[in-house]
Amino acid sequence: MEEKMLTLEKFEEASNVVKRVTLETKLVYSDYLSAQTGNKVYLKPENMQFTGAYKVRGAYYAMSTLSEEQRGKGVITASAGNHAQGVAYAAKSYGVKAVIVMPNTTPLMKVNRTKSYGAEVILYGDVYDEACAKAYELAEENGYTFIHPFDDLTVATGQGTIAMEIFKELPLVDYILVPIGGGGLATGVSTLAKLLNPKIKVIGVEPAGADCMKESLKEGRVVTLPTVNTIADGTAVKTPGDKLFPYIQKNLDDIITVKDEELVVAFLDMVENHKMVVENSGLLTVAALKHLPVKGKKVVSILSGGNMDIITMSSVVQQGLIFRDRIFTVSVLLPDKPGQLYKVSGIVAEHNGNVIKLEHNQFVSTNRNAAVELRITMEAFGTEHKNQIIDALEKEGYRPRLIQTVQTIFN
Secondary structure (H helix, E strand, O other): OHHHOOOHHHHHHHHHHHOOOOOOOOOEEOHHHHHHHOOEEEEEEHHHOOOOEOOHHHHHHHHHHOOHHHHHOOEEEEOOOHHHHHHHHHHHHHOOOEEEEEOOOOOHHHHHHHHHOOOEEEEOOOOHHHHHHHHHHHHHHHOOEEOOOOOOHHHHHHHOHHHHHHHHHOOOOOEEEEEOOOOHHHHHHHHHHHHHOOOOEEEEEEEHHHOHHHHHHHHOOOOOOOOOOOOOHHHOOOOOOOOOHHHHHHHOOEEEEEOHHHHHHHHHHHHHHHOOOOOOHHHHHHHHHHHOOOOOOEEEEEEOEOOOOHHHHHHHHHHHHHHOOOEEEEEEEEOOOOOHHHHHHHHHHHOOOEEEEEEEEOOOOOOOOOOEEEEEEEEOOOHHHHHHHHHHHHHOOOOOEEEOOOOHHHO
16 A cells, blocks of 8 residues: 555545645744745644644544554554644544553653543653554554554655645745654655655754754665654654655755754744744754755745643743843852842842842852852843843942853753
8 A cells, every 4th residue: 555655646635635634724924034034934833733733644644544444453553742642533533442652751741632532542661762662562462553653655645735735825935844753744745845846945854862864864774873862852763764764865855953952942933923832843944944055935844733731831931031041140249248239139120130039148258248149040131131231230340150040951
């Protein structure tokens, strides 16, 4: 069945099938990102799908191609969350039993959403690859039909329907940026895009801490990374798909890698400028925009998903504010005598700094009269405003020292 996939005929068939379970995610033109990059940037908001991600496309199309016998046995898959929800949703639509193996590190929201569609969830392993091995084991033991999250040409055909929709709305698109985990989405999108317009450029985007596809292309064969380390959990894959690799080699024009801290800043961009919550893997293409070496082109960034739990979201927001110099901490040394705290706070207030936290340490020196440390954590409007406050403290002789408030999670 698979060898007949990834043809224009099959992409057209899949496009009609997935309409039963997908919302119309029309392109969103971004004035902000266009101004930032010098290109005409459009967003493909797959984070707005029923299941919060594009994965329902491939899962549902794959389910539609199964025989009654295969569906009757039940289906199983492994996923860090979005494919899990896609399979669970598709299985519920067809009245089929679904078993999903998810890594122990999967955000709670994704686990609960998967269960809400009626699927049986098994947590196993620390990364996707370990969960996948367990799913294959259970499929063998119980006779379940395995639906691979990416290394399946039928699934990839379903994912590629995104490209069909992009071309219908923006026929003269120049670049499509697509996130890469195992490669299913990139395979489907790049293959169909090249069928529709061989001149289009399709760029894959991977997290720097899980760049298995980039390394594989460099070696000319599928390679397995020893470890993965990224906040983009949906693309934290050690080994890309064997079946997909030849299509990636043929149709993908380049791969951009982005660091985790770039995803943090991209999250703030999407929330503040587009009022959209996009998960870290879905932000890869937004972070990659500034790495494109072109100007004046029509560029589509695929936002692959929006399933982010509240704890992760709050952490990303806090880190993003720190990266943008909208929260910072300075240390100043004061004589231990009345009025000094009042004087410092007056300088901060005069320059519109908003104090969040004060820490007064009398034991930083053996001579308290000479030096007591005051640490001030405050809000600012950005780098320029932060520097104005620091300069004002320096002019009064306090010699402020900037404290590194960003933790080493990105090092």
